[in-house]
Amino acid sequence: xxxxxxxxxxVNAILTVICFISLFPLVMTIMISITDTKDLASxxxxxxxxxxxxxxxxxxxxxxxxxxxxxxxxxxxxxxGTVVNLFITALVAYPLSRRDFRYRGIVSxxxxxxxxFNGGLVPLYILIVKYLEWKNxxxxxxxxxxxxxxxxxxxxxxxxxxxxxxTEAAKIDGSxxxxxxxxxxxxxxxxxxxxxxxxxxxxxxxxAFAPILFIDETKKYPIQLVLNNIVSAVNFIKKGNVMPGxxxxxxxxxxxxxxxxFAMMVIATLPMVFLFTYLQKYFIxxxxxxxxxx
Amino acid sequence: MKKAKxxxxxxxxxxxxxxxxxxxxxxxxxxxxxxxxxxxxxxxxGSGNADSASGDTSNAxxxxxxxxxPVTLKYYYPAAPQPDQQAVQDAMNKIxxxxxxxxxxxxxxxxxxxxQKMKVMINTQEEFDLAFTAPWVLNYNANATNGAYAxxxxxxxxxxxxxxxxxxxxxWNAAKVNGKLYASINQQIFARQFGFWYNKEFTDKYNxxxxxxxxxxxxxxxxxxxxxxxxxxxxxxxxxxxxWLDRIKEMKGxxxxxxxxxxxxxxxxxxxxxxxxxYDTPEYKETIELAKELQTxxxxxxxxxxxxxxxxxxxxxxxxxxxxxxxxxxxxSNSMKEVVMHGVGSPTLTTNNVTATMTAVSxxxxxxxxxxMFLELINTDKDLYNxxxxxxxxxxxxxxxxxxxxxxxDSKYSPGSDWMFGNQFNGLIPxxxxxxxxxxxxKLNESATASVLLGxxxxxxxxxxxxxxxxxxxxxxxxxxxxxxxxxxxxxxYEQFLSDLKKAGLDKILADKQAQVDKFxxxxx
Numbered sequence: 001x002x003x004x005x006x007x008x009x010x011v012n013a014i015l016t017v018i019c020f021i022s023l024f025p026l027v028m029t030i031m032i033s034i035t036d037t038k039d040l041a042s043x044x045x046x047x048x049x050x051x052x053x054x055x056x057x058x059x060x061x062x063x064x065x066x067x068x069x070x071x072x073x074x075x076x077x078x079x080x081g082t083v084v085n086l087f088i089t090a091l092v093a094y095p096l097s098r099r100d101f102r103y104r105g106i107v108s109x110x111x112x113x114x115x116x117f118n119g120g121l122v123p124l125y126i127l128i129v130k131y132l133e134w135k136n137x138x139x140x141x142x143x144x145x146x147x148x149x150x151x152x153x154x155x156x157x158x159x160x161x162x163x164x165x166x167t168e169a170a171k172i173d174g175s176x177x178x179x180x181x182x183x184x185x186x187x188x189x190x191x192x193x194x195x196x197x198x199x200x201x202x203x204x205x206x207x208a209f210a211p212i213l214f215i216d217e218t219k220k221y222p223i224q225l226v227l228n229n230i231v232s233a234v235n236f237i238k239k240g241n242v243m244p245g246x247x248x249x250x251x252x253x254x255x256x257x258x259x260x261x262f263a264m265m266v267i268a269t270l271p272m273v274f275l276f277t278y279l280q281k282y283f284i285x286x287x288x289x290x291x292x293x294x
Numbered sequence: 295m296k297k298a299k300x301x302x303x304x305x306x307x308x309x310x311x312x313x314x315x316x317x318x319x320x321x322x323x324x325x326x327x328x329x330x331x332x333x334x335x336x337x338x339x340g341s342g343n344a345d346s347a348s349g350d351t352s353n354a355x356x357x358x359x360x361x362x363x364p365v366t367l368k369y370y371y372p373a374a375p376q377p378d379q380q381a382v383q384d385a386m387n388k389i390x391x392x393x394x395x396x397x398x399x400x401x402x403x404x405x406x407x408x409x410q411k412m413k414v415m416i417n418t419q420e421e422f423d424l425a426f427t428a429p430w431v432l433n434y435n436a437n438a439t440n441g442a443y444a445x446x447x448x449x450x451x452x453x454x455x456x457x458x459x460x461x462x463x464x465x466w467n468a469a470k471v472n473g474k475l476y477a478s479i480n481q482q483i484f485a486r487q488f489g490f491w492y493n494k495e496f497t498d499k500y501n502x503x504x505x506x507x508x509x510x511x512x513x514x515x516x517x518x519x520x521x522x523x524x525x526x527x528x529x530x531x532x533x534x535x536x537x538w539l540d541r542i543k544e545m546k547g548x549x550x551x552x553x554x555x556x557x558x559x560x561x562x563x564x565x566x567x568x569x570x571x572x573y574d575t576p577e578y579k580e581t582i583e584l585a586k587e588l589q590t591x592x593x594x595x596x597x598x599x600x601x602x603x604x605x606x607x608x609x610x611x612x613x614x615x616x617x618x619x620x621x622x623x624x625x626x627s628n629s630m631k632e633v634v635m636h637g638v639g640s641p642t643l644t645t646n647n648v649t650a651t652m653t654a655v656s657x658x659x660x661x662x663x664x665x666x667m668f669l670e671l672i673n674t675d676k677d678l679y680n681x682x683x684x685x686x687x688x689x690x691x692x693x694x695x696x697x698x699x700x701x702x703x704d705s706k707y708s709p710g711s712d713w714m715f716g717n718q719f720n721g722l723i724p725x726x727x728x729x730x731x732x733x734x735x736x737k738l739n740e741s742a743t744a745s746v747l748l749g750x751x752x753x754x755x756x757x758x759x760x761x762x763x764x765x766x767x768x769x770x771x772x773x774x775x776x777x778x779x780x781x782x783x784x785x786x787x788y789e790q791f792l793s794d795l796k797k798a799g800l801d802k803i804l805a806d807k808q809a810q811v812d813k814f815x816x817x818x819x
Contacts, residue, residue, distance in 0.1 A: 125420075213411060228406065228407070229404045231406075233374030
């Protein structure tokens, strides 16, 4: 047995290293985003900026309507998507976790099947654009990801950890199935739901492929696409016109191109960082509450 | 950890939030600007009609606006969407409504997503009308062959007569796939000539007559001269890794058959061209040796292949494609006072240069005729074209003199890609370009000699595996050769490279290319 003090020291040292490894890219990104672009060209990336400059942010927010629209759209997608997603996932997962539900094997099988086989891109696109006519709507981004098989199975396993004795006790006390679900099961699975909320919110927030396909109108772009668009524009300016023979309207040297990419990453990831710090308390709670009492 | 994150993030977030608040005031201003802009555009459109007689559609047989059903055309093209997109679209529709009773819906799609998105739309037969296409994005030939685009062979001459007459038949033929035309060509620079650009400050300082530099050897002598005279910290970014390994082809009057990532080239001026492996030539070997010497002399930077950032203002010159107005463009992107260029070899017309930017009509379009009429207008009506290219006069740009424009600072509409939309010679000229840049360009187009393969497009479907293998081999060696980084091993590596190419299926590729070229030549006669 090692000495408790030495033990703590080693553990802390390892954790510090891990912590540093995971923090480093984030800090680096933020630092590069506030570095003067000229410095980036002449000295490369460095952790401490030689010349502090907010040019990249000034450039990005020069016409802030796009970014604000993007934030708004992404927020709608993420909030509505996550709430509905949690509700539906829980409603599906709960019966599947009950041993007295006779067809749970068949239903699970069906859901599992969609995890392995899916229709592919073209049928999905035809369904959403031609039959449902959801092109240029946020619905097209929210709905396809509402009930993900993986989330359902994850939640089913967590629901199964709740002893059946609890639901039986509730029934004896006169609780309806809905009452049991809302008053007993859901409150007991708060940590699980928080985890799921985080997975789902991250998924919705970072979703870039569906909007590329389904959203044509600029004002309905979620933040990821707005930023993608800005990078695209910056690259275009930086590379110069594809065709020779015309001088560009914008002087490429006036655009802080390198730091913009990083400023953008900061802008795109910030809300998720906040969400994570907020949900963290549920994770910690989840660890302590987990045990079965009585 | 949690604390640290919050601490780092808080000031940035604060900045972000305060600009959000500010924007609330900003957006009101926007709306006002838009309405003003519309009013301006109306005035412009009105005056424009009178003096652009050539843009009138009355030439099209039996089509007056009154007979036409109102339609909406969806136009997709790769570009960064601009904040004032809607205002410009509205202004364009004022003109279009009056002339062809149509409205256009512009859908600029960010470059990175364009191809992917259009592929899905084409595969699912979604309805749209117009799309930008070229050999390099949304592959024109493949899509035309697969039936994604409407056949314009008869429609274009009928509904876009002025557009059709503005280009020589040989150019239209260059865009034909299996004898049929599937897109309208944007008129601009077609001739392609390669050469070098120089930072004039240093050609003057070292008394180098750049107009006499005709080969890579001469060019490297110039660089060596500068290297000897300038301090070391000024010469660490002298020139690019140089795509000169590709460009020696054009400088020698060769032309690669089906892209330079597979071996196989011809001499453009031969009547019965023989396909040869351009990598297995004395010229290529010489170039590699030269690159090695330049690397040893420190002219090509050691980190040229890996440097993440590149300070272009420190360069002294590089290989470039030469065109009227390109000097100014190069000077601007490098922050240099003056750049000069000198072309090597003679300007040539090849299929890829002619079809470099085109607009196709989708096969799913319900109104291909009206789409053709739109193409007629965008290629002949200067007001419409300049709206799409530069926005609204007074709001997004100011006119300088008769035919030049200058962007208004922080303009909310400047896609910067007039070559993408139509006849560039109808457009305004950027203020920094020479006044007669379009005249010069036209002259260059006229003077260019047509390649023997003009109109030929190589189909690699027979040799897909070999092509992929060869491309991998070439990618492995080419850049290192170009940077001269093999040093003393260069000869050995060059032998290795050639034998690797052979193993990857070189002979089959050359034979396939030769067969297709022969078939094309035979069909032409």
